[in-house]
Amino acid sequence: GFKCGIVGLPNVGKSTLFNALTKAGIEAQNFPFCTIEPNAGVVPMPDARLNELASIVKPERVVPTTMEFVDIAGLVAGASRGEGLGNKFLANIRETDAIAHVVRCFEDDNVIHVANQIDPLNDIETINLELALADLDSVEKQLQRVTRNAKGGDKEAVAAKALLEKLLPHLSEGLPARSLELNEDEQRLIKTFHLLTTKPTMYIANVAEDGFENNPHLETVRTLAASEGASIVAICNKLESEIAELDDEEKLEFLQEMGMDEPGLDRVIRSGYELLGLQTYFTAGVKEVRAWTIKVGDTAPKAAAVIHTDFEKGFIRAEVIAYQDFVQFKGEQGAKEAGKWRLEGKDYIVKDGDVVHFRFNV
Numbered sequence: 001g002f003k004c005g006i007v008g009l010p011n012v013g014k015s016t017l018f019n020a021l022t023k024a025g026i027e028a029q030n031f032p033f034c035t036i037e038p039n040a041g042v043v044p045m046p047d048a049r050l051n052e053l054a055s056i057v058k059p060e061r062v063v064p065t066t067m068e069f070v071d072i073a074g075l076v077a078g079a080s081r082g083e084g085l086g087n088k089f090l091a092n093i094r095e096t097d098a099i100a101h102v103v104r105c106f107e108d109d110n111v112i113h114v115a116n117q118i119d120p121l122n123d124i125e126t127i128n129l130e131l132a133l134a135d136l137d138s139v140e141k142q143l144q145r146v147t148r149n150a151k152g153g154d155k156e157a158v159a160a161k162a163l164l165e166k167l168l169p170h171l172s173e174g175l176p177a178r179s180l181e182l183n184e185d186e187q188r189l190i191k192t193f194h195l196l197t198t199k200p201t202m203y204i205a206n207v208a209e210d211g212f213e214n215n216p217h218l219e220t221v222r223t224l225a226a227s228e229g230a231s232i233v234a235i236c237n238k239l240e241s242e243i244a245e246l247d248d249e250e251k252l253e254f255l256q257e258m259g260m261d262e263p264g265l266d267r268v269i270r271s272g273y274e275l276l277g278l279q280t281y282f283t284a285g286v287k288e289v290r291a292w293t294i295k296v297g298d299t300a301p302k303a304a305a306v307i308h309t310d311f312e313k314g315f316i317r318a319e320v321i322a323y324q325d326f327v328q329f330k331g332e333q334g335a336k337e338a339g340k341w342r343l344e345g346k347d348y349i350v351k352d353g354d355v356v357h358f359r360f361n362v
């Protein structure tokens with residue numbers, strides 16, 4: 001599965017967000033929910049298309065796809081030098097696929113701010129500095145190793161050395177590697193360095209209930225995110241934790257009253273999904289209607305492997321109906337009659353929403 005780490009300074013609302021996320025997981029009936037570690041939760045991907053498919057197929061069960069969120073507490077200034085839970089914290093981030101960086105954009109005199117004032121830019125810089133310094137350390141080590149090979153004339157080592165040397169001054173300034181301009185070759189190469197500041201990142205601006213508009217703190221974060229090519233979601237974590245406590249009916253009422261069409265959490269989960277370049281395809285049988293996660297651009301055999309590796313090895317063909325067609329023609333039979341049922345081969349690039357049945361050899 002894919003993991004998204006929640007980071008941010010103390011007291012910005014990380015735990016509140018994490019608890020809301022995991023509670024939303026428990027409440028959704030029939031959703032497989034499990035807590036792996038105390039600080040990790042598997043959250044179902046909200047996807048209205050699943051219910052739509054289920055109303056046509058009427059399966060025994062409906063299984064959503066999931067995202068894993070990890071609450072990474074304990075980052076303080078100096079973490080990269082081992083302050084606080086520094087090293088453990090950084091090791092935890094290294095294991096994630098993406099980073100959700102929670103930033104405090106709400107004023108509340110009852111909630112202490114570690115730097116005594118609400119200053120999102122400063123907060124972000126503090127966190128990014130620690131991540132950049134951790135990367136700097138890693139880049140220096142890799143540079144030592146690669147310099148030896150570069151002397152021997154190894155072409156790859158020479159390219160790696162050049163890029164690592166380009167990264168040094170950038171990271172030294174506390175800037176994330178993702179804000180460095182790179183050509184295509186360098187973009188490919190930098191992935192092999194396994195840096196923290198190249199992980200896809202989204203900022204989660206934690207605003208007050210009335211803080212979605214005319215909020216200069218939020219605008220500051222928006223501008224910064226845009227300059228880094230990072231995404232941003234504005235959310236009121238406190239409100240979300242209250243929404244997560246409600247049962248389904250109450251939830252609907254509450255959202256309507258607030259003029260929201262979905263919980264803000266759903267946007268966080270979806271943004272995490274997009275950030276990772278993920279998409280969903282479906283299987284729709286009478287036993288089970290189910291969503292599966294793949295990477296955008298995955299071929300049919302790759303998509304089959306998510307269900308079972310044997311499906312990939314023995315792949316023959318994929319029977320495919322686009323989601324819209326499946327719904328419009330009320331299922332497989334109708335889609336077939338309308339000529340919307342396709343047999344695709346091993347080079348087929350699966351599209352978001354495809355309803356797929358794999359044919360394979362065992």
Ligand code: GDP
Pocket residue numbers: 008009010011012013014015016017106107108111206207208236237238239
């Ligand atoms: P963490 O240290 O980043 O995990 O922060 P917590 O989630 O524990 O939140 C710290 C404090 O801020 C708690 O007392 C929360 O109730 C409060 N808090 C979190 N989100 C909000 C919010 O959106 N508005 C307000 N007013 N308080 C919040």
